[in-house]
Every structure is written in C-alpha cells, then in structure tokens.
C-alpha cells in the first residue's frame with residue numbers, strides 16, 4: 001500500500017469526529033469519507049503532489065456519480 005494510510009485521520013467539518021472511508025476510486029483518484037457521527041460525506045481528490053484534498057462536503061454520497 002501507499003502513503004495514503006495516514007495516522008491522523010481527517011475530521012468532520014461539522015462535528016469534528018474522525019471520518020471513516022466510504023468509497024475509494026483509484027482510477028479517478030478520488031475518495032469519499034463519511035462521518036460516523038453526523039453522516040456527512042466528505043469528497044476528496046488527489047492533487048498534483050499525491051495528497052488528498054477536500055473538495056466538497058455533502059449530505060448525499062452520489063454527488064460524483066453524474
């Protein structure tokens with residue numbers, strides 16, 4: 001595996017709980033993480049340097065499906 005498994009997990013922008021991985025898409029270099037507490041989805045995209053960057057937050061998990 002790569003450096004993606006970081007020790008400090010990202011936190012929810014609303015309640016501050018540690019996010020859990022909901023979906024990971026290697027082909028498109030993006031992932032969705034969900035807050036176990038309030039259920040908010042956090043959408044990440046890999047940037048030029050190979051780091052995950054939060055691009056948006058939403059209540060539905062299929063914002064990227066279209």
Ligand SMILES: [Zn+2]
Pocket residue numbers: 012013014015016017035036037038039040
């Ligand atoms: Zn939350």
